[in-house]
Amino acid sequence: MSLPLLLLLSAVILTVAYFTYGRFISKKFEIKNDKPTPAHLQADGVDYVPSNKLVVLGHHFASIAGAGPIVGPIIAVTFGWIPAVIWILIGGIFFGAVHDVGSMVASLRHKGKSIGVIIHQYIGRSGKRLFLIFSFSTLILIIAVFADIIAKTFVKNPGVASTSALFIALAVAFGIFNRKFAHNKSSFTWLSIIGVCLMYYFVILGNSLPFELSYVFGWSFYLPMLL
Known part of the structure; x- marks a missing residue:
């Protein structure tokens, strides 16, 4: 398969998933466009700043890329390009997207707090510490x-x-x-x-x-x- 055709096919699959599976996830999380976010409710010009949706998308796009430039080539070299493309499409749609949307919704419904604070609220101090240790260790490896x-x-x-x-x-x-x-x-x-x-x-x-x-x-x- 040629690269342009592969890119076109991937773009079509991701676009269809955005408008179908994305809408399904939005219903499950009961996301409503008219509900104000913490950026508006707690606006202080420092930590909570209302921003254009394209600006928010840019920040999130840069964040979700994460270890992709590292893991992607390694998977491609080790297993070939087909498993890498399948993982990008299937993993991105059914794992990455749900994970990120769930994390953001959890933060939105807890006054913009981080996941560590939310875990502390529901699981306790030990759960928070374990999560933060895991996150810190993972980030150190990636960095x-x-x-x-x-x-x-x-x-x-x-x-x-x-x-x-x-x-x-x-x-x-x-x-x-x-x-x-x-x-x-x-x-x-x-x-x-x-x-x-x-x-x-x-x-x-x-x-x-x-x-x-x-x-x-x-x-x-x-x-x-x-x-």
Whole structure:
């Protein structure tokens, strides 16, 4: 099967699942669009900030990707591309989506609290501690693998290290300017356009100003970013 056909087929399956199985899950969780979220009920401009649904989608999309760039290639190399694609489709629809929706709904119905706090409320302190230990250990393993891969990439491609550092600086600057100056849709749009243009420029600039790193320094450079 050709790659374009595989991508098209996967996109169709995920789209159909979104409008069918997604609607089924919404009914099971009794999700209602007219019910205000903690971001509105407890808005404080810091931890609870009402945001556009596309912004929320962007944050969640970045979060759910998680270990996918690590686990996906490993599964493909070990078992072949067919099991990897099946896992992406079946696992993403029937495991990943339900898990994430369930977690978000639980948080929404407990004033935006984290899963650890919710577990403490229903299971107790021991359950909360066990969950947090497991989560922390899992994150450490994921971060270690990410840092190892990125450190090797930075050493082999110094321009990538420069571009990554510039991207981080741009992200911080974008957040500050968005909070301080983007008070309406027009200013946010212009800020986004400028940000995208700078991203493309930084790709070129990063390759022009390679940041030479050793493997050890690559670790020390990237690990604090993850933490």
